[in-house]
Structure formats: C-alpha cells, structure tokens
Amino acid sequence: MEVNKIIFATGNEGKMKEIREIMHDISHKIKSLKEEGLEVHIEENGTTFEENAIIKAKTICEMTGEIVMADDSGLEVDYMDKQPGVYSARYLGEDTPYSIKNAAIIKNLENAKGDERSARFVCVIATAFPDGRILTSRGTIEGLIDYQERGENGFGYDPIFYVPEYSLTSAQLEPDVKNRISHRGKALRLMKEKLKNEGIDC
Numbered sequence: 170m171e172v173n174k175i176i177f178a179t180g181n182e183g184k185m186k187e188i189r190e191i192m193h194d195i196s197h198k199i200k201s202l203k204e205e206g207l208e209v210h211i212e213e214n215g216t217t218f219e220e221n222a223i224i225k226a227k228t229i230c231e232m233t234g235e236i237v238m239a240d241d242s243g244l245e246v247d248y249m250d251k252q253p254g255v256y257s258a259r260y261l262g263e264d265t266p267y268s269i270k271n272a273a274i275i276k277n278l279e280n281a282k283g284d285e286r287s288a289r290f291v292c293v294i295a296t297a298f299p300d301g302r303i304l305t306s307r308g309t310i311e312g313l314i315d316y317q318e319r320g321e322n323g324f325g326y327d328p329i330f331y332v333p334e335y336s337l338t339s340a341q342l343e344p345d346v347k348n349r350i351s352h353r354g355k356a357l358r359l360m361k362e363k364l365k366n367e368g369i370d371c
C-alpha cells in the first residue's frame with residue numbers, strides 16, 4: 170500500500186524538527202498538527218509511554234480518518250525512581266522553564282555519585298490506521314545526569330543528559346549525531362521497518 174500522508178501528532182516544535190531530520194527521505198509526507206490546521210489538546214492520562222502514544226495516535230486518527238503517528242517520550246532518572254518518566258513535559262509544571270526543571274533534577278541528585286546518576290531517554294512511537302490497526306516501537310538511550318547544564322542544541326532535558334560514549338551532553342552533540350543515537354531516532358527507524366513489514370510503503 171502506497172501512503173501519501175502521515176500526520177505526526179505533536180505540538181512540540183523541537184520534536185517535529187528531529188522527526189523531519191530523521192525521516193528526511195519521507196519528510197514531505199509527514200504533516201504536523203499545525204500544518205493540518207488541527208488544534209487539539211489530548212489528555213495524556215496513560216501510565217506508560219505506550220499507552221500515551223496510542224491514545225494520541227488513535228484520537229487524531231479517529232478525528233481525521235488519516236494514518237497518524239504519535240510519540241510519547243521522557244526522561245527516567247533511576248535515583249528518582251524513574252521520574253519524571255511519563256510526566257517529563259509536566260514535571261514542576263508544563264510552563265516551567267527547563268533551566269528550572271534541570272536545576273531541580275541536579276539538586277535531587279546532589280548525593281548521587283557515578284553510576285547512581287544513571288538515566289535514560291525513552292521514546293515510544295505509535296501508528297494508528299483508519300482500519301483500527303496499531304503498531305508501536307520503542308527506543309532508548311542510556312546516559313548519566315550531569316552536574317551542570319551544558320550545550321545549546323536540542324531541547325528539554327538535553328543539557329543535563331550526559332552521553333558517556335561521546336563525553337558530551339546531548340545538547341552538545343551535533344543534531345545529526347543525536348538523531349543517529351537518540352531514543353527517538355531508534356524508535357522511528359524501527360517503526361519504518363515495521364511499516365515495511367506490514368507492506369506499507371512510505
């Protein structure tokens with residue numbers, strides 16, 4: 170089946186930029202909610218990344234009758250019992266600047282040393298089809314919470330997420346490097362594979 174359009178259900182411009190870069194070969198087929206003139210607020214009341222991604226993709230799919238992809242992602246900090254997790258966007262309040270959220274996480278970890286600072290970004294992509302089918306894929310990247318913010322690239326928690334393999338935070342990585350190794354890059358590439366296996370050409 171040849172697909173001409175996929176709506177990506179996110180209002181986050183930082184994410185949309187990465188999604189377009191990662192899906193560069195089909196980026197002309199990917200439409201944001203904004204491009205589709207859709208302004209919706211979906212209650213993310215799931216308790217897992219999978220549940221939230223499915224809720225978002227299904228809701229917009231049922232509204233539009235189009236194939237819809239959605240992601241749910243977040244930062245799990247082991248020392249904080251895997252918080253903020255699915256609450257990453259809402260941690261300390263939706264409109265609170267990330268400089269404050271990041272400072273709070275660094276403060277929470279003031280007694281954590283070395284591997285006790287372990288954390289990961291998680292991303293789950295869900296694709297909902299008008300016939301009711303749902304596909305999901307998950308990607309993660311392991312790292313450590315840094316002792317201070319570093320770097321200007323990326324968004325959200327990137328300045329405090331230290332990637333040992335590169336000895337840099339994900340906000341210091343070049344965008345193409347981040348996209349190659351990130352949770353979102355991995356989940357999106359896996360989703361492309363799954364779509365291909367379902368005979369969906371995009």
Ligand code: IMP
Binds near residue numbers: 213242255257258353
């Ligand atoms: P949601 O998936 O829109 O519910 O929100 C995910 C939240 O997790 C974002 O608003 C960020 O706070 C955080 N997050 C997810 N992916 C990344 C990333 O690649 N870098 C930095 N923060 C991220």
